[in-house]
Every structure is written in C-alpha cells, then in structure tokens.
Amino acid sequence: MKQEISKTSFQMQCQRKHFIKDKQYHLLMEDDRIKISETVDFQYSKYLLDLNFESLIYWKTDQDQLVAFGIMYNKTLKWFHADSSDLQHLYKNLCGRVLFGNISSIYENKEILGSGASSKVYRVLNKLTHCLYASKCIHKERYVNIQLIQNRMIQEIDLMRRLDHETIVKMIDIFEGEKSFYIILELLQGDSLHTFFKKHSLTLTQIRQIISRCLQALCYLDLNNIIHRDLKLENVVLKEQGKVESVRIIDFGLAIYSSNNQRQLCGTPGYIAPEMFIEKYPYTTKVDVFSLGAIFYKLLCKKPLFHGNTSEEILENNKKFLWNNHLKNCSDETIDLIKQMLQRDPNKRISAYQALQHPFFGERFIEQGIAEESSHEIVKTFPLIKPMQIINSNDNIPEIKIQAIRGGQQSFDQSLGSNYFPSFDEGYQKPKNGSDHIIE
Secondary structure: OOEEOOOOOEEEEEEEOOOOOOEEEEEEEOOOEEEEEOOOOOOOOOEEEEOOOOOEEEEEEEOOEEEEEEEEEOOEEEEEEOOHHHHHHHHHHHOOOOEEOOHHHOEEEEEEEEEOOOEEEEEEEEOOOOOEEEEEEEEHHHOOOHHHHHHHHHHHHHHHOOOOOOOEOOEEEEEEOOOEEEEEEEOOOOOEHHHHHHHOOOOHHHHHHHHHHHHHHHHHHHHOOEEOOOOOHHHEEEOOOOOHHHEEEOOOOOOEEOOOOOOOOOEOOOOOOHHHHOOOOOOOOHHHHHHHHHHHHHHHHOOOOOOOOOHHHHHHHHHHOOOOOOOOOEEHHHHHHHHHHOOOOOOOOOOHHHHHOOHHHHOOOOOOOOOOOOOOOOEEOOOOOOOOOOOOOHHHOOOOOEOOOOOOOOOOHHHOOOOOOOOHHHOOOOOHHHOOOOOO
C-alpha cells in the first residue's frame, strides 16, 4: 500500500510477474523522478525514470481498472503490477508531468468533433471514470520536423498544466502514440463563439458576460506571466450549450511566458495587436487585451474590425490599422472601453484588470438588441464613415495563422505608416489623403 511522504511524493509496492516467482519491488515517487528498488531504503534503485516529457509510461487495464504500469528498460517494456488504488494515485500524480503511451488502454473514441490542417479533435470516454473528454490528436506525419512540433506541444502542455481557472479549458492527460500526440482536455459541450455568434443575436448583457469572463481569464494569465497570442472568436468556447456565461478560452499552441525573449509576430489576421508587427518589440500581455477588443468590436457591430477579401488583405489592414467604423448608438461607456482596449500604443492601452473596473460592467440596459439602449444614457454616434467595399465576408475567407513574420522596423514609433493617427484619444478626425475608411 502507498505511504504518503508529501504532496508530490509517495511510496508503493509493486511486483514484476515472472514464470517461476513474482519479484517484489518498492516504488518511490519524488519531485523529479521515480525510483524502483528491491529494498525499501532505495540506496540502490534498479529502475530510474525522470519525470519529464522525454519519459513514457504505459498503462494496463482489466475490467476498467488499472492493474499495471510499464516503462522502457534496455529497449524492453517492463510491466509492474500493483494494487489498483495505488496505481490510480500514481496515475493522478503523473498526469501532465510525463507522456503516457497506449491511449486506447484508458480512452475510447466516441466521435470526431472537428478537424484542422494538422490535428483532429475527438469526443472520448475515460474507461476508468466513465467521464467524457475531448482528445486533441496531433498528427506527426503532417510535420517535416517532428522535434519542432514536439517542442511546441511540450511548451503548450507545460503552460496548460499550471493553469487552473474556471475561464480556461483544463488539460487532463497527454499521450504519445507511434503516429500522433494526444492532449486530453475537459469536454466543452457548447459551440465556439464564432459558431454561436452566427446562429444567435447577442444582447448587450450577454456580450458583457462574455467580455467579463475573458478579462478574468486574461487577469489570471497575467498573474501567471502567460501571453496567449491567439485570442479570436474560434478560441472562445461555451462549456455548456447556449450559456455564454460559461465561456472558456482554449488553444494555447502559440502561448509563451512573458519571460520568453522571443517575440515573433504570430496570431490570426484581424486580431493582432499593432506592436506585434514590430520586430523584436518586447510586447506584453496587453496584446491579448487588443485581441479581446477586436472580439468585443465584432460582437457589438456584427462586423470584423479589419476587412479584406483575403487573409493577406486583412493582415495588411491589420498592420496599417485601417479599420471601419460600424459602432452606432453605443453609450459613452461602451465606446470608451473599446477605445481603451484597442489603443494603438500599448502603453496607453488599458490592462485586463483595469478593464474589469470599467463602468461598462456596471451599466443597465433594456434588452432590445445592441443598438437599443435605455433612453437616459448619453448616446454618442460616430461620424458617418463609408465602409470599404468588399465582395465577401471574412467568414468565407480561408484562415491563416501567422507563425512568424519579420519586419525591418526599429522602434514602435518608427513602425507607424502614414495611415496611422497619433492616438484613439485625439478624436475622430477626417483621415488624411482623402481616404474615407480610416479612423482612430
């Protein structure tokens, strides 16, 4: 039976099955490795396993119960049998710290939920707990450099295993197979905000709930020094069908720690903060506030912040900060919050914590659609601006996710093109050079 030592360490007994006589071992799990020894003092441990993502642990089940774990030793898979409750405790403590093998021993595929260029997402059943989860299957053969995708996946896992907040999707397990990696996540039963938004007309109260939840997530990420770098409608998902107050942020594939010195341009065109276009600019978690501001804008206006017929055009308008004004009949508080979230200069942009204190989250509205607000509110209408003429909606444009684009800019101010205005706060001037679709 297991003997508790600390929150992350414990001992248990296990045995190797042999033809003549089973061999008894003692297992000690420490903070950074597992020791398996024939003696209880662990002075000489025959088997040592480092707790990192270069280690693989296999599981054997019988009648939906764990009966053994396996490790590679001298290129041979060695199985160790133990009490089911001890194995369950070991399994729980190893989740997110090593890679597990043979996913089919624990999870059963039920149906495919979605697919992308390099991965598929399945609904899966945990055979031990009989709970449903989502499995993100990342195909190795889609990548020329397997080590590169493994490093990125490990970075994503390392970030996610530290996160525990009701506004962020929870990671459960990680598996590696011969052809794929599998990240097991909590199952979100609702649509992405992108899909939900197409089906339903949101009230201002619902938009407030969504933005408030996302800002809470950004505050938590900021406390943990994490930059998401790819916030968009598709990466905000409802945990429960139809309940916008249950939204979760997903997909940490491009996320980094603030301490990471690498500052590539990355994300999805239409949501990228201006400072990310500047080579080696030390951008912060405020890039996520800008991306959330772009989400906020689209939910309010039912149109994207930056238009374009192609992803390349959207990216170019995003880079030049050429955006259309579709805000109409919004209160001063609503406009002010969007202005502060979409500030071109990150030093003037509001933080997630400051945004949560904004009066917008204390407003009271008559729920008759976004443009219909209570009569006692001071309503500010933007000057009439002719929108860009486009043939297709952005929804019909194939998405591209920018991994890294280098520029030649030397500083934030020098990066600004002639179409930039000094600041959102300097009023809504008529654009220069006769352009009629640029506002700040």
